[in-house]
Amino acid sequence: MSTTEQRVAVVTGAARGIGAATAVRLAAEGRAVAVIDLDEAACKDTVEKITAAGGRAIAVGCDVSDEAQVEAAVARIADELGAPTILVNNAGVLRDNLLFKMSVSDWDTVMNVHLRGAFLMSRACQKHMVDAGFGRIVNLSSSSALGNRGQVNYSAAKAGMQGFTKTLAKELGKFGVTANAVAPGFIATDMTAATAERVGMGFEDFKAAAATQIPVQRVGEPDDIANAVAFFTGEAAGFVSGQVLYVAGGPLD
Numbered sequence: 055m056s057t058t059e060q061r062v063a064v065v066t067g068a069a070r071g072i073g074a075a076t077a078v079r080l081a082a083e084g085r086a087v088a089v090i091d092l093d094e095a096a097c098k099d100t101v102e103k104i105t106a107a108g109g110r111a112i113a114v115g116c117d118v119s120d121e122a123q124v125e126a127a128v129a130r131i132a133d134e135l136g137a138p139t140i141l142v143n144n145a146g147v148l149r150d151n152l153l154f155k156m157s158v159s160d161w162d163t164v165m166n167v168h169l170r171g172a173f174l175m176s177r178a179c180q181k182h183m184v185d186a187g188f189g190r191i192v193n194l195s196s197s198s199a200l201g202n203r204g205q206v207n208y209s210a211a212k213a214g215m216q217g218f219t220k221t222l223a224k225e226l227g228k229f230g231v232t233a234n235a236v237a238p239g240f241i242a243t244d245m246t247a248a249t250a251e252r253v254g255m256g257f258e259d260f261k262a263a264a265a266t267q268i269p270v271q272r273v274g275e276p277d278d279i280a281n282a283v284a285f286f287t288g289e290a291a292g293f294v295s296g297q298v299l300y301v302a303g304g305p306l307d
């Protein structure tokens with residue numbers, strides 16, 4: 055492709071939260087964006103934000119843990135927007151519980167959305183990246199990868215995302231494809247609001263309590279993560295690969 059041609063980015067779990075902010079940010083950087091989430095109609099707001107600002111975007115309903123849906127979604131994106139050469143594996147779910155109470159289904163759900171989803175999406179998109187001689191893959195890890203009580207499934211998946219990222223970087227580097235991970239700390243989204251509800255706290259109190267433990271004394275916003283993703287997906291970031299960037303308002307123990 056010529057360097058003036060618009061690159062196509064795919065952001066999973068982009069109906070809301072970090073994914074939505076990332077999709078909007080990548081569109082502002084001049085990318086055409088495929089906004090993927092479980093329910094196509096739920097992607098409408100993100101798509102409208104992008105198109106209202108003069109960008110190009112489509113909504114794509116897809117469960118990233120389902121092989122056939124992923125293959126069909128990526129084929130549709132290539133057809134309607136162009137070859138996807140930027141991929142942000144952001145879709146995620148929580149199924150928190152202490153180990154002794156954790157069901158096999160809650161273990162499997164978290165593994166399937168994060169790890170199987172990132173694997174299926176990356177495998178489907180890499181052919182387009184290799185053909186283009188250019189690619190940027192960013193995987194959402196988490197500070198929980200370092201271990202977090204009540205998240206044995208999620209912390210294992212998010213640590214897995216880091217190993218997955220480093221291996222992609224090694225396998226795909228020679229084709230002009232980089233792979234990096236962003237590991238957020240506490241970000242104010244529906245996901246953390248649901249955690250507040252689960253532990254019986256109001257979200258404002260929950261955020262205020264979290265902020266006291268963060269060196270910059272505030273919780274993160276989705277745009278804080280979108281900003282880091284924009285760096286890794288940038289044209290100029292071609293020599294940065296296999297890295298894990300913690301975006302958490304300070305260092306983590």
Ligand SMILES: NC(=O)c1ccc[n+]([C@@H]2O[C@H](COP(=O)([O-])OP(=O)(O)OC[C@H]3O[C@@H](n4cnc5c(N)ncnc54)[C@H](O)[C@@H]3O)[C@@H](O)[C@H]2O)c1
Binds near residue numbers: 091147242
């Ligand atoms: N919010 C935080 O504090 C935080 C911290 C660290 C990491 N993360 C990670 O960042 C990512 C985004 O988190 P968020 O806070 O915006 O969450 P969120 O719950 O607000 O949004 C997640 C989105 O993913 C979608 N999704 C879930 N399963 C899917 C599937 N199988 N296929 C397609 N889409 C699916 C949901 O419908 C939702 O729109 C996740 O991977 C999460 O684990 C979040």
